[in-house]
Every structure is written in structure tokens, then in C-alpha cells.
Amino acid sequence: MSRRDDVSNLYRIPNILDKIEKILFSIDVIFAIVAFFVNSTIVSVAIIIQIISAIFFFLISVIDDGYFWYEAEKARRKNAIENGLETRLSELETEEYYNNPNEASIEKYMLNLLESNMFSKEIAGKMMPLSFIKSAIAIAVLVVSWRFLPDSDFLIIIAQTAFSSYVLVDTVQLVFYKLRMDDLYRDGYSVMIAPRNIEKGKEATLLAYAVEYEAIKAHYKIRLDGKIFKKNNDKLGEQWKQILSHMVK
Numbered sequence: 001m002s003r004r005d006d007v008s009n010l011y012r013i014p015n016i017l018d019k020i021e022k023i024l025f026s027i028d029v030i031f032a033i034v035a036f037f038v039n040s041t042i043v044s045v046a047i048i049i050q051i052i053s054a055i056f057f058f059l060i061s062v063i064d065d066g067y068f069w070y071e072a073e074k075a076r077r078k079n080a081i082e083n084g085l086e087t088r089l090s091e092l093e094t095e096e097y098y099n100n101p102n103e104a105s106i107e108k109y110m111l112n113l114l115e116s117n118m119f120s121k122e123i124a125g126k127m128m129p130l131s132f133i134k135s136a137i138a139i140a141v142l143v144v145s146w147r148f149l150p151d152s153d154f155l156i157i158i159a160q161t162a163f164s165s166y167v168l169v170d171t172v173q174l175v176f177y178k179l180r181m182d183d184l185y186r187d188g189y190s191v192m193i194a195p196r197n198i199e200k201g202k203e204a205t206l207l208a209y210a211v212e213y214e215a216i217k218a219h220y221k222i223r224l225d226g227k228i229f230k231k232n233n234d235k236l237g238e239q240w241k242q243i244l245s246h247m248v249k
Contacts, residue, residue, distance in 0.1 A: 006092035007079050010072035017064040018223060021057055025134070028053040028163060032141040054163035061166065065221055077214060080116070084109025099240055107192070110206045111244075113213050114188045118243070119236050120217075121181035123224045124174060126232070131171045138167035177220040184212055193247050 028050050035046035078089045083097070086104035098115060102108040142164040188209050191202070 004095040138164040
């Protein structure tokens with residue numbers, strides 16, 4: 001059976017918008033440097049381009065988060081339930097997306113989430129160095145606009161402050177997301193892989209785990225890097241198989 005993931009199609013527009021955001025970020029940084037080194041005439045043009053880039057970056061981010069990303073994540077949440085309980089909640093299908101041989105049950109659904117939890121925390125950790133670099137650049141651009149261009153229009157200061165703050169918040173959110181996913185994975189592992197005398201109230205514990213996992217994803221809205229995922233998918237897949245082999249029956 002070949003791998004199939006209809007839900008991934010819903011992430012195409014968010015991925016395109018994310019690439020546009022990265023382009024706008026690069027444009028903003030480049031023209032901030034240009035504005036710092038060239039004469040006053042070109043500075044005015046560079047500042048206008050910075051303002052436009054920052055505004056479009058903000059608008060695209062809001063539209064993407066509020067609609068396209070939400071719809072894709074909504075479909076993924078449904079699909080995890082469909083796969084775990086072998087039921088149909090939508091017309092979208094997946095095959096071999098989750099590596100879980102258990103029969104349809106609440107436990108299988110929870111294992112699907114634990115697998116995603118494990119992948120998410122590992123990929124988030126690998127994303128952090130680049131995210132810190134991006135935030136450092138955004139702060140540097142803000143400092144250049146605020147400190148070294150005293151004759152700049154006040155609007156560029158506002159635009160750059162909002163722009164840099166948005167980028168910085170993304171990094172802070174990624175750090176918290178990684179910490180939350182690490183803690184949650186340890187909880188999930190102790191319940192599903194190596195349970196210790198928790199048969200009483202186990203179903204409630206599992207449901208609490210599922211709710212918390214989806215809450216963390218929805219709250220922090222972290223976009224896991226597709227390139228990092230593809231690069232590490234096989235390795236993490238083998239790691240997950242090893243984890244399942246330790247599961248206490």
C-alpha cells in the first residue's frame with residue numbers, strides 16, 4: 001500500500017504564504033541595509049519598501065493563521081480521530097501516515113498523537129537555531145531603523161517595531177512549544193508506552209493528554225519546517241518503531 005495523505009494538500013497554500021513571508025522578511029532586511037549605507041534619495045525609496053514589506057508580511061500572516069492554517073489543522077485533527085477509531089468524519093483520506101499497528105481504539109488514537117508529539121518536539125528542536133538567528137537579524141534591523149536613521153519617517157519606526165516584534169514572538173513561541181511538547185511527551189510515554197499502575201482513570205488520563213496536545217498546537221501555531229521533516233523522517237520513523245517495541249502490553 002502506497003502512502004497517501006489528502007490532508008497535506010490543505011497545507012499547500014499556507015506553505016506558499018510562508019515562503020512569501022520569508023521573501024518579505026529578506027526584502028525588509030536588504031533594504032534596511034541599503035538605507036543605512038546609501039544617500040538620502042535612495043534612503044527614502046528603501047524606507048518605503050521596508051514599510052510596504054512589513055505591512056504585507058503582517059497581513060499575510062494574519063490571513064494565513066486565521067483561515068488557511070486553521071482549516072489545515074482542523075482537517076489533521078479529524079484525521080487523527082478517523083485513523084485511530086477507523087471512522088469517517090470527512091472525505092479526506094490518509095494511508096501509512098501514522099505508524100501504528102494497533103486495532104481501532106482510543107489507545108490507537110492516543111498513540112497516533114504520541115507519534116506526532118515525538119516528531120513535533122524533535123523537529124521543533126532542530127528549528128530553534130535558525131529561528132534565533134532570524135530574530136537577531138530582525139532586532140538588528142529595528143535598531144538600525146531606530147538608532148542610526150534619525151531622520152527617518154516615524155512610520156518606518158512603527159512598521160519595523162511591529163515587524164521585528166512579530167518575528168521575535170515567533171521565536172519565543174517556538175521555545176515554549178518545544179518545552180511543552182517535551183513535557184507532554186514524557187507524560188504520554190508514561191501512560192501509553194510504560195504505564196505504571198494507572199489503570200484506574202486511565203481513559204480520563206488519555207483524553208486529558210489528547211486535549212492538551214491539540215491545545216498546545218492550536219495555542220502556539222508552530223509551523224514545523226518541511227525540509228527538516230523530510231530530512232529526518234526516516235530516522236524518526238525508526239526511532240518511533242523502537243519506542244513501540246518497548247510498549248508494555
